[in-house]
Amino acid sequence: MTGKRxxxxxxxxxxxxxxxxxxMAVPSxxxxxxxxxxxxVTITWSExxxxxxxxxxxxxxxxxxxxxxxxxDMGTANMLSAVLSPGDAFYSAVQAQDASGLSVFSNIEEIKxxxxxxxxxxxxRILV
Numbered sequence: 001m002t003g004k005r006x007x008x009x010x011x012x013x014x015x016x017x018x019x020x021x022x023x024m025a026v027p028s029x030x031x032x033x034x035x036x037x038x039x040x041v042t043i044t045w046s047e048x049x050x051x052x053x054x055x056x057x058x059x060x061x062x063x064x065x066x067x068x069x070x071x072x073d074m075g076t077a078n079m080l081s082a083v084l085s086p087g088d089a090f091y092s093a094v095q096a097q098d099a100s101g102l103s104v105f106s107n108i109e110e111i112k113x114x115x116x117x118x119x120x121x122x123x124x125r126i127l128v
Contacts, residue, residue: 043079
């Protein structure tokens with residue numbers, strides 16, 4: 001190999017390694033918190049520096065496979081509140097997005113809404 005060709009190959013390799021590590025740097029995952037109050041669920045997640053948006057994903061519990069995962073583009077919001085039905089159960093997680101792509105999933109949390117007990121009504125006859 002000539003000196004110029006060897007130098008060109010070394011510089012090309014150096015630039016490839018340098019820029020591939022920059023391009024592949026995806027954002028850190030957010031940290032998600034879940035609060036369940038009766039049938040209302042409030043989900044919040046930490047803001048990730050440089051993130052341009054977030055994606056909220058959920059799937060039924062018990063998990064039935066990748067086809068059951070629903071992902072919602074949350075824009076720049078970092079909270080979600082919803083009223084669910086008694087007995088509902090889901091797994092949920094959040095991802096951050098920036099110009100380089102999506103983060104890995106945040107912590108995955110299982111959300112369970114308690115079954116409502118049937119109210120028992122008794123008619124009591126009072127004898128006098």
